[in-house]
Amino acid sequence: MxxxxxxxxxxxxxxxxxxxxxxxxxxxxxxxxxxxxxxxxxxxxxxxxxxxxxxxxxxxxxxxxxxxxxxxxxxxxxxxxxxxxxxxxxxxxxxMREVTPEISGHVRIAVASHVVCPIFDEVIGDFYAAHPQAKLSIDVITSMDAIAAVSAKRVSFALALVREKDPNLCYMPLCREVFGLFCGPRHPLFGRRNLTLDDLKGHGAVVFDNDRLQDALQDVTLLRARAALAAQVRGVSENLEEVRRMIMAGLGIGPLPKHVVVRDLRDGLLWQVPPFEDLPEVDVYLIWNPETVRNRAEDKLLHGLIARLEATPFADRIYV
The missing domain is CATH 1.10.10.10 (Winged helix-like DNA-binding domain superfamily/Winged helix DNA-binding domain)
Incomplete structure (x- = not known):
């Protein structure tokens, strides 16, 4: 043509x-x-x-x-x-619908499944206490899909892992997660002390869907390699809760953010296995599109989160 x-x-x-x-x-x-x-x-x-x-x-x-x-x-x-x-x-x-005296807009956020950030929770709580007419929806999706949604202006902003930054988007470090390896009560290594990396060799693995060398969780991939887990993956999901479920069910050893599983460790639902030092640290970013025309609720929440992050030293946002 x-x-x-x-x-x-x-x-x-x-x-x-x-x-x-x-x-x-x-x-x-x-x-x-x-x-x-x-x-x-x-x-x-x-x-x-x-x-x-x-x-x-x-x-x-x-x-x-x-x-x-x-x-x-x-x-x-x-x-x-x-x-x-x-x-x-x-x-x-x-x-047009949300031009009212009160802030009553709809905020839609995309969040990678394993993002657990107390500061984010506090900002949301403070915002909705001040603006009870506003509405919130959170889509739990992969980091790649979350960033794509921001780029396409389908969400207000996103919290996700970043492999390569898109120059058309804005990024701000939200927090840093430290990942460890864990097994569940049915696993033969559960409850065993004085374990070494040699004890992990050949055991099956449970992984996140983006746990690959070329993806945002590449350091977690290298952690599994250090442990010499079996090449065959026994369970995979993009959702933290499902990865956690499969680990607890005994499918294999898998990575989880340490700060997310503190209660599970205390309650005897998970057991941390080696290595215990030089663990992968994964940065989570707040991502937004400067070309998106946001309603007042979106704008208020986004800038409230940015202001809280600017006022909080990054050292206080590292969760170990």
Whole structure:
């Protein structure tokens, strides 16, 4: 399809935003069939919408040759821009609805599952004591998905691990977690003292889904390597509670933030195994998108959290 010279003013005036929304869903779903199901449309309607958008832009957006469904270079560019546009449009109704004398907006936060931070809990408590009409929802997802949600303006902000920083987002250290290795009551090493790393060799492992060398928990991956646990992983989850459950059930030895399991250790539900020194320290970040137009509740909570972090030395936010 030959490219055409677009008039920016005319494009802005005549662009059908529903076509962009359809394209975003189509790009993310990976097929006409899946997109039609999500949009509750018939497949021909989705195909026609794609054709209209390609004709309007004068660019082929998706390569749909036999056995292939992939965004073209133009499609990838449009998808990046359309995600931001779609996110901004979705927020307009919320912003208009929440223009009231009281702060009563909806704050949506994305949080990596193993993030447990007392300062964050205190800030939320103080905020909702002062603004009881505000509403909060917390999505517990992977760090990668949390950052993607911030980038796409689908959430107010996120608390997540960071492997590589996106220059378009803002980052602020929230806290530091120290990970240890633990086993449950059914495990043969449970309750045994004077254990060494040699005692761990060959035992099965339970891991987080992002516990990989190239991911944010790479230091935890190296910790498992030091312990020479069996290569076969017996349990995996992106959720801390499920990793904890599998460790307690005896599936294997697994990593958990030490400050999160203090009560479990005291109650005899978990047992820490070597190593006990040089444990991995993982930084958790507060992440927000400076291009997101936030409602008053979002803005108030975000800046309240930033102010609390600025007033609290990082040394007091290291949980061991």
């Amino acid at each position: 030959p490219a055409t010279r677009l008039d920016p003013e005319r494009l802005a005036r005549e662009m059908n935003w529903n076509l962009l929304r359809t394209f975003v869903v189509l790009a993310e779903s990976g097929s006409i069939t899946n997109a039609a199901e999500q949009l509750r449309l018939k497949q021909p309607s989705v195909s026609v919408a794609l054709k209209k958008l390609e004709d309007r832009l004068g660019q082929r957006l998706i390569d749909r040759s036999p056995g292939r469904f992939a965004l073209t270079e133009a499609g990838q560019l449009l998808y990046r821009e359309a995600v931001n546009i779609n996110g901004s449009i979705l927020r307009l109704a919320t912003l």
